[in-house]
Amino acid sequence: MRAFFTLLREFIATHHPQMRHFAKVVCVILACAALCEAFVFNFNHWRSLSWETVTLDAKIDLAQTSDGRFRVAASDNTVEFDYLGVEVHNVRLDFDGGQSAQNVPVKIWFTDDAHSTYFDDTEYTSGVPVTYVATNNDESEYLNLNASGEMGMLRIQIGDDETVYPVYLNSIQINAPEPFSFNMMRFGLAAFVLVLCYAFRPKSSLYRTYIKEHPHRSKIAVIGAAVVEIWLAASFTLMGSNLVGVATATYNSGSWDGVSVVNTFEAGGDNAQQYAELAKSMANGKLYLEEEPPNWLQNMEDPYDRGARDQAVKETGENYLWDVAYYEGHYYVYFGVVPMLVFYLPFYLLTGANFPTAIGVIIGMAAFVAGVSALLDRFARYHFKRVSVGVYLLLQVALVTCCGVLYLLKFPTFYSLPIMLALAFSVWGLYFWMVGRSSKRPEGWYFAGSLCMALVVGCRPQIVMLSFLAFPLFWRLFITEGHIKTAAGVRQFACLIAPYAIVLAFIMWYNYARFGSPLDFGANYNLTVNDMTKRGMAVGRIAPALFAYFFQTPSTSGVFPYLQAVPFDTTYLGQTVKEATFGGIFACFPILWILVFARRILKMRTAQRKTRTVAGVIGVLIASGVIIGIADAEVAGILQRYFADFSIMLLMAAVLLAFILNENLKPGSTPQRLFVGVLPLVVAVGVVYSCLLCLVDEAGWWSQAYPWAYQALLEVFQFWT
Numbered sequence: 001m002r003a004f005f006t007l008l009r010e011f012i013a014t015h016h017p018q019m020r021h022f023a024k025v026v027c028v029i030l031a032c033a034a035l036c037e038a039f040v041f042n043f044n045h046w047r048s049l050s051w052e053t054v055t056l057d058a059k060i061d062l063a064q065t066s067d068g069r070f071r072v073a074a075s076d077n078t079v080e081f082d083y084l085g086v087e088v089h090n091v092r093l094d095f096d097g098g099q100s101a102q103n104v105p106v107k108i109w110f111t112d113d114a115h116s117t118y119f120d121d122t123e124y125t126s127g128v129p130v131t132y133v134a135t136n137n138d139e140s141e142y143l144n145l146n147a148s149g150e151m152g153m154l155r156i157q158i159g160d161d162e163t164v165y166p167v168y169l170n171s172i173q174i175n176a177p178e179p180f181s182f183n184m185m186r187f188g189l190a191a192f193v194l195v196l197c198y199a200f201r202p203k204s205s206l207y208r209t210y211i212k213e214h215p216h217r218s219k220i221a222v223i224g225a226a227v228v229e230i231w232l233a234a235s236f237t238l239m240g241s242n243l244v245g246v247a248t249a250t251y252n253s254g255s256w257d258g259v260s261v262v263n264t265f266e267a268g269g270d271n272a273q274q275y276a277e278l279a280k281s282m283a284n285g286k287l288y289l290e291e292e293p294p295n296w297l298q299n300m301e302d303p304y305d306r307g308a309r310d311q312a313v314k315e316t317g318e319n320y321l322w323d324v325a326y327y328e329g330h331y332y333v334y335f336g337v338v339p340m341l342v343f344y345l346p347f348y349l350l351t352g353a354n355f356p357t358a359i360g361v362i363i364g365m366a367a368f369v370a371g372v373s374a375l376l377d378r379f380a381r382y383h384f385k386r387v388s389v390g391v392y393l394l395l396q397v398a399l400v401t402c403c404g405v406l407y408l409l410k411f412p413t414f415y416s417l418p419i420m421l422a423l424a425f426s427v428w429g430l431y432f433w434m435v436g437r438s439s440k441r442p443e444g445w446y447f448a449g450s451l452c453m454a455l456v457v458g459c460r461p462q463i464v465m466l467s468f469l470a471f472p473l474f475w476r477l478f479i480t481e482g483h484i485k486t487a488a489g490v491r492q493f494a495c496l497i498a499p500y501a502i503v504l505a506f507i508m509w510y511n512y513a514r515f516g517s518p519l520d521f522g523a524n525y526n527l528t529v530n531d532m533t534k535r536g537m538a539v540g541r542i543a544p545a546l547f548a549y550f551f552q553t554p555s556t557s558g559v560f561p562y563l564q565a566v567p568f569d570t571t572y573l574g575q576t577v578k579e580a581t582f583g584g585i586f587a588c589f590p591i592l593w594i595l596v597f598a599r600r601i602l603k604m605r606t607a608q609r610k611t612r613t614v615a616g617v618i619g620v621l622i623a624s625g626v627i628i629g630i631a632d633a634e635v636a637g638i639l640q641r642y643f644a645d646f647s648i649m650l651l652m653a654a655v656l657l658a659f660i661l662n663e664n665l666k667p668g669s670t671p672q673r674l675f676v677g678v679l680p681l682v683v684a685v686g687v688v689y690s691c692l693l694c695l696v697d698e699a700g701w702w703s704q705a706y707p708w709a710y711q712a713l714l715e716v717f718q719f720w721t
Contacts, residue, residue: 029198033191041186041719044142044178051089051175056081060172069096070169072158077165079172080155088151090144092176093133093158096168101136103707104167106143107157113149134708135167139715142178186716199390200680206390207676211380214389218381221389222396226373229400230366236694237362237409240702243267244412245356264356268413271322275414276354278333279344287514288330294318298329304531325522332514334522336418337507338458358412364420365409369400371427376655378434383614384663390676391662394683395591395655402589402686403651404644410694410701411641419644422460426648429453430466433473446495454503461521462631462645465624470496472616523635530575537634540572545633547584549643550626554583554689560717561695568638577637580698585647588689590682592650594657595622601657604664614660618653625649 039046059081062070093106108128109118120127133140145151154174159167199206211218238244238251245267247255255265266273277289284290296312297303297320304326313319320326325334333340339360347355376396380387405423408416429452436445456464474496483489508518515522524532548568555564565580586592594601602615628646636642658679665672695713697703703710 025198029191029194032194033187036190037182037187038180041183041190042180043720044144045180048089048175048177051177053176054084054086054174056172056174060169062169065168068170072165072167072169074159074163074165077159077163077167078155078157080153082153084151084154084174086150086175088145088147088154088174090142090174090176090178091154091156092171092173093141093143093156094169094171094173095133095135095141096170097136099135099168100164101134101708102164102167103132103134103711104158104163105130105160106133108143108145109153109155110145110147111152112147115148116152118153118155132707132711134711134715136708137712137715138179139181140711142176144721183716186719200394202673202677204390206393207388209389210385211377211387211389211392212385215381218377218389218392221393222373222377225393225396226369229369229397233365233369233406233409234362236406237358237365237412240410240412240705242702242705243700244358245354246359264353266354267356267358272357272413273354274324274333274335275340275344275357275417276348278337278340279348279355282340282345283348287510288332289321289324291321291331293326293329293331294320297326302531304525304527304533306527306529306531309527320527323526323528325525326527327515327522327525332522332525334526335414336422336457336459336461337510338455339414339417339421341458342421357414357417360417361409361412361420364417364424365405367424368405368420368427371424371431372396372399375427375431375434378431379656379659382434382438384659386663386667387659388662391658391679394679395658398589398591398683398686399648399651399655401690402585402591403648404641406690406694407640408644410698415641418459419463419641422456422463423644423648425452425455425459426463426466429456430469433470437473437477443492443495446492447499450496451499451503454500457503458507460645462628465628466649467500468620468624469617472613472620475616476611476613530577535635538572538574540574541576541633542630544568544570544572544576545630545638548578548581548638549629549633549646550584550586552581552584553587560714561692563689563692563696577639579637579639581638581640581643582693582696583689585643585650589647589651589686591658591686592654593682594654594661595650598622598653598657601660605660608664614656618656621649621653621656625653 057070060070060079062072062076062079064070088110091108095104107130109120110128111117119125128145131143133143156172158169159165198204206221209217209221241252244252245264246252246262247257247265248262249256252265255263257263266276274289277291281288281290294316296316296318297309300308300312302308309320321331325332343360343363344355347353373396376392376399380392403423405420408420429449432445432449432452436442436449439445453464453467453470456466478484478489478493484493511520511522512518514520515525524535526532548566552566555566556562557564563582566583568576568578568581570576582588598618602618605614606612625646628649629642632638632642632645662672662675665675697710
């Protein structure tokens with residue numbers, strides 16, 4: 001212990017100036033965040049301090065309970081005040097906190113010096129919009145009004161057809177001062193943003209700390225960034241507790257068994273249990289689901305016609321499983337089998353319970369973030385000389401946040417799990433390959449890398465396009481230099497090929513055993529919105545897909561979280577499968593604009609080195625991204641989660657180009673300072689977009705399951721309303 005304190009004193013003495021500077025910076029950042037929280041985010045508190053509260057309870061014409069609360073019912077949900085005669089700054093609807101939590105829509109009309117009658121939406125103007133009040137959130141109860149002069153009449157409608165009545169009010173007040181509220185989450189977020197702004201400012205020491213020259217510091221930064229990202233991403237997923245499927249005494253307590261420290265439960269409905277049901281079937285030696293399809297489905301001439309299926313359901317009252325493969329009288333899971341083998345089957349054999357899908361998505365995310373960090377670190381440390389910690393972290397953050405992974409975490413379902421695992425296997429496969437290329441005994445690395453890449457086929461087959469990176473990575477070694485002609489080369493090449501042969505043999509057997517063809521994954525037999533057996537390929541679907549996936553500008557509004565689903569129009573006179581999307585990647589991620597200059601930047605690289613490996617890698621990445629985007633649209637449709645299939649490839653190409661550009665800019669020169677100044681801005685745009693996308697209200701998400709909690713989140717950010 002004495003030796004420890006001695007080392008600690010020596011460390012403090014050596015690094016005292018740096019520690020003092022660090023302490024000052026931390027104090028300033030925390031002070032600025034506290035000031036923002038106290039004075040900016042509590043703006044309504046300070047401006048309302050001088051207001052005099054007027055209670056309108058005596059004028060409320062609603063039924064009252066024995067304890068004095070006002071009872072709002074479906075048939076009596078409107079209160080009207082004939083004449084107020086004062087300037088009204090806000091209305092407070094004091095809902096009773098003891099009632100069931102819900103989000104109540106509130107519609108307000110009023111007259112003032114500019115309006116002698118109630119006004120509403122017209123062709124050229126907008127009236128007072130509907131707003132929402134959470135019955136268990138005090139901040140949402142204060143509704144700021146913007147009347148012209150004195151207010152005359154005031155009418156308030158509380159609730160609509162979807163509101164669960166009765167709703168209880170304690171009081172209605174006008175000009176009520178808002179209480180001071182120090183929100184720790186908002187304070188922490190402000191401090192975090194300030195830390196990022198300070199860390200990535202143009203003169204930051206992060207841009208002077210090079211990964212190759214400072215291995216220990218840079219490794220701490222790389223690992224630290226990955227840990228923070230994993231923690232934040234996992235926390236976001238766990239926030240949507242309705243999709244997690246794990247319960248404890250304090251988390252999802254309504255599904256807790258009351259005995260176990262933690263137990264699992266089925267989340268997401270019957271359709272979400274496909275992998276779990278397949279695990280049960282496999283445990284019993286079957287490759288199809290044990291549930292029997294209804295007789296009417298087995299007797300249909302074309303069971304893949306959705307309209308005919310819906311009609312049969314109406315006539316018989318018997319439902320069928322949605323989004324599963326139906327083939328010769330049995331239900332099958334057409335999604336990749338690897339996630340089931342990795343998580344569900346072992347978990348079921350050990351516990352007899354269903355594996356919680358969201359936990360698998362979180363594990364896949366953690367593996368992906370760690371793999372991306374390791375892969376970029378490998379490139380920066382061994383293939384470039386002047387990649388600074390600042391540039392590395394910016395590009396790593398851009399890659400992690402903009403590749404679609406966050407949206408998969410928003411909906412951690414069995415749809416997201418195969419994509420997430422495919423991405424995780426891919427980045428680790430590439431990392432192992434890269435390590436093997438510089439290893440004296442690469443066989444093990446090659447085998448591990450190819451095994452990871454091959455397993456992608458059993459997760460998300462289209463992402464296996466990343467395996468084509470093997471050509472630029474290994475062509476020179478094995479073909480140009482003739483290494484494959486040597487005994488060591490044959491052995492190493494076998495290690496590259498063998499995992500593919502093993503995995504593909506299993507998958508082809510699995511396909512053949514189910515559908516009679518080694519190349520049939522069963523997607524065409526999907527019971528979904530359209531007949532996949534007759535979908536075919538249509539050139540007319542390509543242009544709308546390219547626009548939606550790559551170039552469509554995002555649609556925004558003035559209300560947090562600002563993003564809206566983009567409109568979709570097409571001249572393709574046929575069926576287009578389309579879910580809500582929020583903008584193309586080139587319009588939303590400015591970091592990708594560097595791809596326009598790919599040819600010029602690659603000339604810088606080829607001028608330094610004779611080999612064209614990096615150019616080949618970038619070419620394969622760009623081509624793969626475009627091909628997969630088109631293939632997704634042709635085979636399945638245009639869906640937001642499919643962005644994760646191809647965004648990673650284009651982002652990886654952009655990151656490599658940024659590394660090359662950074663390598664060729666003289667430190668301290670005007671172009672280099674411009675690069676360092678612009679890079680944080682373009683990365684920030686993509687990060688902000690991705691984070692806002694995660695908070696957009698969508699069907700099936702946490703915002704729909706717990707709208708009152710979502711309203712509380714909105715109040716944190718809409719502090720001025």
